[in-house]
Each structure stands twice: as structure tokens, then as C-alpha cells.
Amino acid sequence: MDLPFEVLVYLFKYLPKSDRKSASETCRSWYLAANDYCFLKNKVAVFYKSVLNEEATSPTSIFENSSIIYYNYLFNEVEISNKLNGFWDKLGEHIKSLTLQNCDVCEKVFVYILQRCRNLETLKIQSCKELFMSGRLLEGKTEGLLVESLDYLKSLSLSGNQYLTDALFNRFITAAPSLEEINLSGCSLQFHLGLVKKFYPPGNDIFQNPSESVLTFHFVLQFITSRAKNIKRLLFSNTLIDGAALKLLSEVENLKLEGLEVHSCDQLTNTGILALTTHQTSLKELDIGLCSRVTDQSLVHICKNLTNLEHLNIQRCRAVTDLGIAELKNLNKLKSLNISQCELITKDGIENGICGNENNVLENLDIHSLNLDQTALITISEKLPKLRSLDISYCFNAVTDTSIQVIFKNQTDLQSLKMSHCDKVSDAGLTGMGKVKEETTSNEGPIMSNYDESAHQHKIHLGSRAEEEIVRDARRKRDVMLMCEKLSMDTYTGYSLARLRGLQELDISGCNRITDVSLTYAFNFKELISLNLSRCQQITHEGIEHLVKNCPSIEYxxxxxxxxLKDGAVEEIxxxxxxxxxxxxxxxxxxxxxxxxxxxxxxxxxxxxxxxxxxxxxxxxxxxxxxxxxxxxxxxxxxxxxxxxxxxxxxxxxxxxxxxxxxxxxx
Incomplete structure (x- = not known):
């Protein structure tokens, strides 16, 4: 008996994207259910390095003749010519999101596309330098039909376009009266006041005669001021925005930002951050990663004033210390945090900040390349039980067989785990056959089987240190293998990687102590999509054979x-x-x-x-x-x-x- 369409859609909501895609290939009723609007609104049709034309063999013809209508399209490194006009004529009115990345498209064709895509909500034109090079794009086209076409546009991204000018920017924003998000990341945005005086003498209306030579922050700021009530999100990453400019932006009347991204802005100072935290208290997302001049002073004010923050990135803000990190305990709504590569952060800051009390809100944590020990990682695992994503790569001293056992015990909801180049991790930790103390019957701490590496340490080895390490690894692999063979996955008392049943992404690259033993006894993930085993040089065909059998959903x-690895291993894959x-x-x-x-x-x-x-x-x-x-x-x-x-x-x-x-x- 066939299930009703509504029931199929309801059941498919519980499936991961990859499983839903595979299920859609079963029969037509499942195909239609898997492509219901609730799923389609987030799907993106991607054309990458494709040859697009009007012929029946063109990839675009598949979508033209499909009974399913897609709403989001991404064109990457393709040539878009007038041969595709039929595609836009037929599907343009349904398109809500359009992205052009590194595409070869002329001005006339681009205008034609915009005129056909009347319901666009998101438009991204990234690194399409030929389109902006002449400076005449949309000239004389910002009235009439084109204005109607961009009437619903809410998000505009012109990132990575070095030929963008005030005049070009003005034509886009004039045609889009409902903009809420602007992305000018990686553009040649000019902040020098001398340029402003040169191109915009006092007393003139800048919107009447915008510069065709440069893109100035002064012009962008005037636009933001004129539409302050609508603008919700701004992205100025990889630009020369400084503290003074951010202060001017923050003080714009009626502006209530929900998201700001100023990633990799080396000129940004505490002055701008302090003004931002004073005036833009409604911020939910803030990315100031790789801003080298940001210090504890900024972080203290962020944690004090921006209490609605849900996503914070301070990656490689190297002047931040434990003093600032300790204030993170005030951000009670924080769901995502990136404090990676902050060299002055220690376990004291972690314990006093995000781990001061049990935190059931934080879901994504990136602490890679921090100078922590294993007690800090154990504390994180015990205090943050709801983590979905955890990056502990390059935490050489923190990630050990003991500390990852606590992660496997407490973070059973993890969907993404990255611990690249943590070379202290071995099969003993991943399988749960690690070393324990006598109090293994207590409920506190990791419970592992009695594998004791110290039993072999009294023997004198006459070879080199490298040879001794090879012998030790071989002995460890043998002992763990013997224990795994004696105990089934359901009877041994250790905490195995296999406990993370919902894992979708795993990166253990550079963990060279991991062997076929782990692949055989610790890998059983039906939803695993991405797996990185690069530089795990001890794995062979034997481990790959078990891995492929137990992790059938791998895409990357x-x-x-x-x-x-030999040909047989790849054949199994x-x-x-x-x-x-x-x-x-x-x-x-x-x-x-x-x-x-x-x-x-x-x-x-x-x-x-x-x-x-x-x-x-x-x-x-x-x-x-x-x-x-x-x-x-x-x-x-x-x-x-x-x-x-x-x-x-x-x-x-x-x-x-x-x-x-x-x-x-x-x-």
C-alpha cells in the first residue's frame, strides 16, 4: 500500500540530505515527496565548469524540462551567453536566489537575466571582473522594468569585484529598494578622506553624481544612513575598514544590525568595537576573526553589552587573553563560538568562561591550535554536553587517548569532529581499549579496559629512537587488536568513537598512530558524509574493507x-x-x-x-x-x-x- 504524500514528506524531514536524495531515486512518488517545497526552498542547483547552450544535451535543458521547479541557482566558472535566453524565459520568474561566481557574462546578457528574474530575493555576483570592468553596467537601466525585477531583492553580494565603483554600486541599490543585507567583502573600498573631498565637494548631493572611478566608504555609509531602518546585515571582510569607520557606521541613526562580518580587517581597532557594542546592542552574529588589533578590552565590552549574541568569531585575535575569555560566561544565548589560534588563551580562561557552569546552549565550538592540556579538554567535554560540532585540531597536548574518551562519553550528539594532527591519539583511544587506573568501577571519568603500555617500558631497546617508536606502535596495535577480538562492541567497558552514532563529518588527518584496528572496530557511522584520513600512513586494504562496509554514506x-594503500583498497572504496x-x-x-x-x-x-x-x-x-x-x-x-x-x-x-x-x- 502506498503511503499518502503528506506522510512521506513528514518522514523525509527526519532524513539527512544525502539519504533523502537517494530515497528520491526509488520511485516517482518518493521523488515528488523528496522535492516538496519545504525541501526545495533550500536546495541549490549548481552548474560548475559546464558547457551551457541551447542544445538538448546542455545541463540547463534538464531543469527546463523537469516537472520539479528549483528556486536557487549557482553558476561557477561557466560562460553565460545569449544562448541561455530560453532558460531564463522559462524559469526566470521562479528563481529566488541567483549566484554568479567567476563567470564570463556580458552586460547585455546580465541585464536580460535580471529582467526575467522578477522575484529575486538574493543576488550574488562574486569575482566577475569582466562584468564591471567597463563601468557601464546597468547604465540607464535602473528605471522601469529593471526596478520591478529587483523589487523583492533583500540580499545583495558584490564581493571580490575590484572594479566596483560608487556609480556601479548606486545603480544596483537604486534598483533594489528592499535591501536588508549588503556584502562588499574583498572589494577595493576606500576610506581616505582625501578621496571624499576630491570626488564629493561639500554641498553636493552624492547620489546625483556618484564617482565612476572609486568605491568609497563615504558613499556606502550615506546609502546605509538613507535606509537604516531596513539594513540588518553588513559584510566588510578583507577590507581596510578601521576603528573610525566602524564608529561612524555604528552611530548611524535608526540602524539596528543583527549581523556584522569584518573578518581579516587588520586596521580595525578597539575604538570601533567599543562604539559597536554601545550602539548596536541587537547584534546576533559578529565575526571579527583575524583582526589582529582586537584586545581583551573589546571582548569585555562585547560580552557585557551584546547579550543577544548567538554567533561569535574571534579567531586569531592574538592579543586576547584569559581575562577577556573569562567574560564569555555572560553570553547566555551563544550557540557558536570560534576562539581558535588565540595563543594566549589557557585552560584558566576556558574554565572561568564558557565552562564556568554547565552550558546547554552552545552547539558549535572551534578551539583548534590552542595551548591547552588534557584537563581543559575534559572540562569542556563535561560542561558542554550539547555540542554538535567540535574542532580540536592541532591541540597537541590536550588531545590524548584519555581526553577523547571523555568526549566519546559525553558528546554523543556530535555531528562534526575534527582533531587533525593530534599525534598522541592511538587505536587505544578510538576503540576504548585505553589505559585505566584502578578506580574504573566508579561513575566518574573514562572507563577503559586494562591496556597498560608501561608494562613494556622496562625493556632496553638498542635501536634508534625512530626504530623504538616503530616497535612500540606495532606492539600497541597488536595488543589493542587482541583486546578488540576478545570483546564485542557491546560488551567492553571503554568509550569508543562508535558511540557518536550521528557523526556526519570526521577529520583525523595526521593522526599517524591510528591503524586498521580503529577502522575495523571503531568506525560504524551510517550518516558519515565527510572523512579525512590523510597522512594516516598505517592504514591498509584490511581496514578500508571494514570501513567501507560500515560507513556506506561517505561522499568526501x-x-x-x-x-x-594499493589498488585493492581503492577498488573496495x-x-x-x-x-x-x-x-x-x-x-x-x-x-x-x-x-x-x-x-x-x-x-x-x-x-x-x-x-x-x-x-x-x-x-x-x-x-x-x-x-x-x-x-x-x-x-x-x-x-x-x-x-x-x-x-x-x-x-x-x-x-x-x-x-x-x-x-x-x-x-
Missing amino acids: FNLIDCYN VKGLRRLQQLELKGCNQLTDKTLEAIQAHCEKLKVLDVQGCRNISPELACSIGTLPTLHTVLMSKPGPYIADGLKNRSSAPTFLPALMRKLRLH
């Missing part, structure tokens, strides 16, 4: 520099991971052409392949694999000269088809 798989879209095998120098043959035979959805440094893979076959319909990027080493039988073959590189070369990047 990074195996860079895993030089013990491509046969078992039917959803695989990106596979990185750079530096896996034991792979041969058999790897590419397996990929060509079994990968139906692969989009990106990296085989750089795989010297036994022939460039000819690497190029021919570009004929896979979904594959748009192949990364490989430059061909020739080749070495055969100890002699260099200096013959010219193979001749490749131009159509295929467009899909390849040679490094």
Missing part, C-alpha cells in the same frame, strides 16, 4: 599521503561507496592504472579526483577518465619526462583532447 574521502563525489589520493604512490580502471567502472557520481604524485598512474588514462559524465575536476601531476628501466624518456608529453583538458588541472 581524503586519503592523501596514505602510501600503504569505489565499489562500496555508491555516493562518493570527491576522492583525494594524492601521494598514494603504490596505486597504478588499475585504480583508474576501477573508478571508471564503478563511480557514477564522482565529481573531483586527485591523483597527484601517483607516479605509477599514466597521464593518458588519467585524462581519459575525464569522460565520466559527473566528473568535472581531475588533479594530476604534469606529464613527463618518465623513467623506465632506470632511463629517462624525454619524449614529448601525450597529446590530449582539448575538450578533456578543460576538465583537468595540471599541477
Whole structure:
């Protein structure tokens, strides 16, 4: 009996995006349910490095003839010509979000697109320099039909366009009376008062004669002032905005910002932050990451005045110390926090700040590259039980087999875990077979099996330190393997990585003590989408075989520099991971052409392949694999000269088809 449409939609709401997509391929009723408006409104149709024209084989024709109408489109590194006019004529009125990134599009075609997309709510034009180069874009077009087309536009992004001027910016905002969000990140925004005096003499209306030469903060500020009641979010990342400019912006009358992003703005000072916290108390999102002049003074005022903050990023604000971090306890609504790469933060600041009391609100925490010890990480795990995302990469002293056991015990809701280059982590920690003290029967602290590495330490080793480490790793792997074989996953008392059943993203790159033991006994994630095992050089075909069987939903798989992998391991991957879209095998120098043959035979959805440094893979076959319909990027080493039988073959590189070369990047 077929389930009613409404019931299917209700059930699909509980599925992750990838599962819902796979379910939609089952039958037509499931396809329609998985593409209900509640899902479609967040879906984006992406055209990346595609050849777009009016022919039936063009990817755009699929959407033109589809019974499902998509509302969001992204074009990246494609040529958009008048050959696509039919696409805009048919679907333009349904499009609500349009993004053009690094696209080749002329002014006439762009105007035509805007005239057909009458219901746009979001428009992003990023790094399309040819479109702005002449300075004549939208000239004389900001009245009549075009104004009606952008009447509903709420978000405008012109980021990364170095040729943007006041005149060009003015034409966009004139045609869009309902703007709430402006993104000018990475633009050549000028703040020098001398330019203002040169182009805008006192007494003149700047909107009547905007400059066609420069983009000035003065002009942007006047626009924000004129529409202060509507503007809710501003993005000025990677610009020269300083404290004085931010102070002027913060003091604009009737302006009540909810989000501000000034990431990587080196000129920003405490003066601007203090003014911001005084006047813009309604802020919910604030990103001041990589602003090197921000100090504790700013953070104290942020925590005191911006009590509605839900997202805060102070990444690499190196002048911030424990004094400022301790004030984070005042932000009771904070859901996302990034304090990574702040070198002066210690466990005292963590314990007095976000871990002062149990916090059931914070969901996303990024503390990578902090100088913490394992007691700090244990405290974080105990005080922040509702974390969904945790990044503890490069916390060399904090991430140990003991501390991650506490994470596996308390953070069972984690969906993303990153602990890259934490080389103290081993199989003992990931499987739960780690070292314990005698009080393992208590309810406090991690409970692990009796693996004791110190039992071997009294023996004298006569080899080098590197050889001793190799012997120790081999002994550790053997002992943990024996314990795992004796105990099933349900009977042993340790806390395994497998407890994080909802894990969708895992990064353990550079953790070179991890072996096939962990892949066999600690990896069982049905929802895992992204897995990074790069530079985990002890994993082999044996561990990959178990991994693929227990984690069938992987779409992104990074195996860079895993030089013990052979063709058989890749064959297991491509046969078992039917959803695989990106596979990185750079530096896996034991792979041969058999790897590419397996990929060509079994990968139906692969989009990106990296085989750089795989010297036994022939460039000819690497190029021919570009004929896979979904594959748009192949990364490989430059061909020739080749070495055969100890002699260099200096013959010219193979001749490749131009159509295929467009899909390849040679490094």
C-alpha cells in the first residue's frame, strides 16, 4: 500500500540530505515527496565548469524540462551567453536566489537575466571582473522594468569585484529598494578622506553624481544612513575598514544590525568595537576573526553589552587573553563560538568562561591550535554536553587517548569532529581499549579496559629512537587488536568513537598512530558524509574493507599521503561507496592504472579526483577518465619526462583532447 504524500514528506524531514536524495531515486512518488517545497526552498542547483547552450544535451535543458521547479541557482566558472535566453524565459520568474561566481557574462546578457528574474530575493555576483570592468553596467537601466525585477531583492553580494565603483554600486541599490543585507567583502573600498573631498565637494548631493572611478566608504555609509531602518546585515571582510569607520557606521541613526562580518580587517581597532557594542546592542552574529588589533578590552565590552549574541568569531585575535575569555560566561544565548589560534588563551580562561557552569546552549565550538592540556579538554567535554560540532585540531597536548574518551562519553550528539594532527591519539583511544587506573568501577571519568603500555617500558631497546617508536606502535596495535577480538562492541567497558552514532563529518588527518584496528572496530557511522584520513600512513586494504562496509554514506574521502594503500583498497572504496563525489589520493604512490580502471567502472557520481604524485598512474588514462559524465575536476601531476628501466624518456608529453583538458588541472 502506498503511503499518502503528506506522510512521506513528514518522514523525509527526519532524513539527512544525502539519504533523502537517494530515497528520491526509488520511485516517482518518493521523488515528488523528496522535492516538496519545504525541501526545495533550500536546495541549490549548481552548474560548475559546464558547457551551457541551447542544445538538448546542455545541463540547463534538464531543469527546463523537469516537472520539479528549483528556486536557487549557482553558476561557477561557466560562460553565460545569449544562448541561455530560453532558460531564463522559462524559469526566470521562479528563481529566488541567483549566484554568479567567476563567470564570463556580458552586460547585455546580465541585464536580460535580471529582467526575467522578477522575484529575486538574493543576488550574488562574486569575482566577475569582466562584468564591471567597463563601468557601464546597468547604465540607464535602473528605471522601469529593471526596478520591478529587483523589487523583492533583500540580499545583495558584490564581493571580490575590484572594479566596483560608487556609480556601479548606486545603480544596483537604486534598483533594489528592499535591501536588508549588503556584502562588499574583498572589494577595493576606500576610506581616505582625501578621496571624499576630491570626488564629493561639500554641498553636493552624492547620489546625483556618484564617482565612476572609486568605491568609497563615504558613499556606502550615506546609502546605509538613507535606509537604516531596513539594513540588518553588513559584510566588510578583507577590507581596510578601521576603528573610525566602524564608529561612524555604528552611530548611524535608526540602524539596528543583527549581523556584522569584518573578518581579516587588520586596521580595525578597539575604538570601533567599543562604539559597536554601545550602539548596536541587537547584534546576533559578529565575526571579527583575524583582526589582529582586537584586545581583551573589546571582548569585555562585547560580552557585557551584546547579550543577544548567538554567533561569535574571534579567531586569531592574538592579543586576547584569559581575562577577556573569562567574560564569555555572560553570553547566555551563544550557540557558536570560534576562539581558535588565540595563543594566549589557557585552560584558566576556558574554565572561568564558557565552562564556568554547565552550558546547554552552545552547539558549535572551534578551539583548534590552542595551548591547552588534557584537563581543559575534559572540562569542556563535561560542561558542554550539547555540542554538535567540535574542532580540536592541532591541540597537541590536550588531545590524548584519555581526553577523547571523555568526549566519546559525553558528546554523543556530535555531528562534526575534527582533531587533525593530534599525534598522541592511538587505536587505544578510538576503540576504548585505553589505559585505566584502578578506580574504573566508579561513575566518574573514562572507563577503559586494562591496556597498560608501561608494562613494556622496562625493556632496553638498542635501536634508534625512530626504530623504538616503530616497535612500540606495532606492539600497541597488536595488543589493542587482541583486546578488540576478545570483546564485542557491546560488551567492553571503554568509550569508543562508535558511540557518536550521528557523526556526519570526521577529520583525523595526521593522526599517524591510528591503524586498521580503529577502522575495523571503531568506525560504524551510517550518516558519515565527510572523512579525512590523510597522512594516516598505517592504514591498509584490511581496514578500508571494514570501513567501507560500515560507513556506506561517505561522499568526501581524503586519503592523501596514505602510501600503504594499493589498488585493492581503492577498488573496495569505489565499489562500496555508491555516493562518493570527491576522492583525494594524492601521494598514494603504490596505486597504478588499475585504480583508474576501477573508478571508471564503478563511480557514477564522482565529481573531483586527485591523483597527484601517483607516479605509477599514466597521464593518458588519467585524462581519459575525464569522460565520466559527473566528473568535472581531475588533479594530476604534469606529464613527463618518465623513467623506465632506470632511463629517462624525454619524449614529448601525450597529446590530449582539448575538450578533456578543460576538465583537468595540471599541477
